[in-house]
Amino acid sequence: MSLIEVQDLTKTFRQAVKAPGLVGAVKHMFTQKYREKQAVNGISLSIEAGEAVAYVGPNGAGKSTTIKMLSGILVPTSGSVMVDGVVPHKQRTDNARTIGAVFGQRTQLWFDLPIIESFALLKDIYEIPEAVYRYNMDRFTELLSLDEFLHQPTRKLSLGQRMRADLAAALLHxxxxxxxxxxxxxxxxxxxVKIREFIKQMNREQGTTIILTTHDLEDIEDICRRLVIIDQGRIIYDGSLQAVKDAFARERTIHFQLSQPLSGNEHLLTDWPGAVVEQKDGQHIAIRFDRFEVSASEVVSRVMRLGEVIDFRIDEPKIEHVIRRVYEGELVLTDAEPPKAMVAND
Ligand SMILES: Nc1ncnc2c1ncn2[C@@H]1O[C@H](COP(=O)(O)OP(=O)(O)O)[C@@H](O)[C@H]1O
Ligand SMILES: [Mg+2]
Known part of the structure; x- marks a missing residue:
């Protein structure tokens, strides 16, 4: 059995239908119209210990609702969730020992207490052994630079400080x-960057399982190997991040450094379908190409015929571009398998 097992999970909210303003509110008291909103619509997932999973999707897709059901804050409408052998919303105390949670929108720290005292309270609540507490406090203080505000109350912290404190609090036990x-x-x-480094370390060194929802797609590239995309409460992709990139990010750019500027033979680089010379200044040229039409080795050998190549580097595509296209309905992903026509030739 996996660490996290989710089967056919759904959550339906009842949303009040009312006209705006006071008049609408008063009318609603008498008419009480509601409509059902299916926020999560039949999700199944298995997550193994030690995985780092990005859970992404457009606004309102149902990400937070899923996380709240996984963490036991919300009771599912139907389906099942099992986390480390526990049903989170039923066995809340057992569940709390296994999980940590950070919700970007609001803090879990005591508003008026200095951070260090919030941490001390958590130590008691979670019955964290002294040695573990000391070790984690030292480590987190260093990794997240907590010492600049440890003695300030939560309410006085900047957003970035508060988030670092929340992250430390969530991982203390x-x-x-x-x-x-x-x-x-x-x-x-x-x-x-600091937060990403911290999360990455916890995952790689401590083996902490990470479920991350984010708007910032650079976060996921840095931290996660697995990508789950949801839209309108349903999973539309679940597979490796690399597979998505390989299958759908067609463009590559190779940057070359030459021993001397090109002299007169650059025309050999133009008139080349599938490839575009992007940047050319003296000894540097960059060539962008569609790797389904031109192979990387073809690009390299062509440039080598023009001059002496000292160095070159291939730019990976940004996952950001790929996922945006999925959101916009331009790419349809059903599973990790790329369509046949899109098998690359490099
Ligand atoms: N407490 C709630 N009551 C009614 N509707 C809700 C509630 N929470 C979320 N929703 C609705 O459920 C859908 C999914 O919301 P959410 O899970 O927060 O999306 P995401 O985190 O992906 O942006 C949205 O349409 C949202 O308006
Ligand atoms: Mg959300």
């Missing part, structure tokens, strides 16, 4: 699983 719902939303790049 060495949970096997952490759910991170938009942990980098609204943060500047330096803080994002």
């Amino acid at each position: 060495n949970p096997r699983i952490v759910y991170l719902d938009e942990p980098t939303i609204g943060l500047d790049i330096a803080v994002k």
